[in-house]
Amino acid sequence: MARIAIIGGGSIGEALLSGLLRSGRQARDMVVAERFQERASYLADKYAVQTASVADAAENATYVIVAVKPTDVAQVIGDIADAAARAETNTAEQVFVSVAAGVTTAYYEANLPAGSPVIRVMPNSPIVVGGGVSALAPGRFATPEQLSEVSAIFDAVGGVVTVPESQLDAVTAVSGSGPGYFFLMVEALVDAGVAVGLPRAVATDLAAQTMAGSAAMLLESIDRAGLAGAGTFGPVMDTSPAQLRATVTSPGGTTAAGLRELERGGLRAAVADAVVAAKTRSEQLGITSE
Numbered sequence: 001m002a003r004i005a006i007i008g009g010g011s012i013g014e015a016l017l018s019g020l021l022r023s024g025r026q027a028r029d030m031v032v033a034e035r036f037q038e039r040a041s042y043l044a045d046k047y048a049v050q051t052a053s054v055a056d057a058a059e060n061a062t063y064v065i066v067a068v069k070p071t072d073v074a075q076v077i078g079d080i081a082d083a084a085a086r087a088e089t090n091t092a093e094q095v096f097v098s099v100a101a102g103v104t105t106a107y108y109e110a111n112l113p114a115g116s117p118v119i120r121v122m123p124n125s126p127i128v129v130g131g132g133v134s135a136l137a138p139g140r141f142a143t144p145e146q147l148s149e150v151s152a153i154f155d156a157v158g159g160v161v162t163v164p165e166s167q168l169d170a171v172t173a174v175s176g177s178g179p180g181y182f183f184l185m186v187e188a189l190v191d192a193g194v195a196v197g198l199p200r201a202v203a204t205d206l207a208a209q210t211m212a213g214s215a216a217m218l219l220e221s222i223d224r225a226g227l228a229g230a231g232t233f234g235p236v237m238d239t240s241p242a243q244l245r246a247t248v249t250s251p252g253g254t255t256a257a258g259l260r261e262l263e264r265g266g267l268r269a270a271v272a273d274a275v276v277a278a279k280t281r282s283e284q285l286g287i288t289s290e
């Protein structure tokens with residue numbers, strides 16, 4: 001089985017590690033490089049996985065997943081490139097995978113051995129519970145086979161879509177920041193539920209399960225339309241949430257009364273502005289190849 005090195009054992013690194021083990025990969029096929037010693041010991045104890053320095057972890061791995069903060073990427077690439085330069089023979093081709101927000105494939109390509117395949121991934125925080133969604137963007141030298149193998153790695157922690165790298169700032173604004181938007185929506189719904197007489201714990205339970213159940217209905221309808229995970233657009237996909245909303249809105253009923261107030265309060269415009277602001281911020285934070 002291909003060996004996977006995870007560089008950075010923070011929340012994303014641990015989510016990948018536990019998701020891969022859950023999906024049937026063996027701990028002996030994985031290695032983690034984590035510079036914070038206490039954290040490295042915790043991962044080694046909890047997952048019975050080997051830990052090593054960045055250079056040693058990367059050396060024999062087919063997939064090298066860089067999951068450190070964007071500001072630590074340069075150092076990690078330096079260690080990997082030094083190890084590659086020291087190695088007398090390059091036995092097998094390595095695929096470099098980066099989840100670091102804003103760091104481009106061109107940046108990796110410029111700092112790794114010439115022609116290195118790189119795949120950039122934008123996951124989101126629910127990957128820590130196996131319910132995330134990750135957008136994959138291949139660099140110049142990644143092959144379709146490598147893309148599908150990396151897709152299988154991220155499939156262990158949620159859904160996967162493939163997009164051109166130019167769309168990753170937009171992805172960040174939708175699914176990367178999305179959990180924050182939904183938490184705010186739930187928070188508002190809970191406060192509103194308390195205001196109309198529900199105990200907070202009951203309102204929280206109702207709101208959270210309603211969000212999860214609505215998402216499940218929507219995903220099932222997308223699945224039925226045969227479009228799940230394709231990164232495709234089309235009339236059925238576009239209208240699916242609107243169709244579901246129509247289905248749950250009886251004429252003159254309670255949902256219609258509530259929705260009218262959400263529209264009056266400018267929910268759509270606020271969401272549109274939020275996504276544009278998040279995309280602009282993502283562009284500002286980006287690290288390019290220069």
Ligand SMILES: NC(=O)c1ccc[n+]([C@@H]2O[C@H](COP(=O)([O-])OP(=O)(O)OC[C@H]3O[C@@H](n4cnc5c(N)ncnc54)[C@H](OP(=O)(O)O)[C@@H]3O)[C@@H](O)[C@H]2O)c1
Pocket residue numbers: 007008009010011012013033034035036039054067068069070072075076099100101122123124125126176
């Ligand atoms: N969290 C999310 O929801 C999310 C979503 C999308 C993308 N991302 C991206 O995923 C990446 C990881 O995020 P995270 O939340 O997992 O970050 P994190 O919790 O800070 O984890 C990174 C870990 O890597 C370690 N590290 C840093 N430099 C290292 C080096 N040279 N050698 C070995 N270990 C090193 C850090 O150690 P120290 O503690 O000593 O620094 C830290 O434990 C980030 O680039 C972020 O942009 C995160």
